Amino acid sequence: MPGRAIEPGRERQPLQGIQDVADELGVTTRAIRFYEDKGLLDPQRVGTMRVYSRREVARLQLILRGKRLGFSLREIKEFLDLYTVDSLHLAQTRQLLTRVGARIDALELQRKALDQTLDELQDIVRQCEERIAATG
DSSP: OOOEEOOTTOTTSOOEEHHHHHHHHTOOHHHHHHHHHTTSOOOEEETTEEEEOHHHHHHHHHHHHHHHTTOOHHHHHHHHHHHHHOTTOHHHHHHHHHHHHHHHHHHHHHHHHHHHHHHHHHHHHHHHHHHHHHHO
């Protein structure tokens, strides 16, 4: 997806190059280009150079947070798309609430499964240690 040319009135916003954004957010330039290719970012262009406004950097921060919280790129794109069409952000907030609730439920199930697995492994350790102590 080709980036937008700098729009009139936006040239006063501080713009950053891709390497500066990558360094600031602790990601690779390749990751940023990947999100651009997926339609999640639309940097402006100065000639052939990508430049990122505060808005694009904020979008990237939301993308990274969404990934860290376990949301898919499709879900993240839906959140970002809602943000741009709903000036009050109510639709985005409602959808976020629903998705976050579902994510919490899924993580709670994973935690229960993990706790059960840890209990079983600790029981095996205890049995092994008892067997070794009984024969030693």
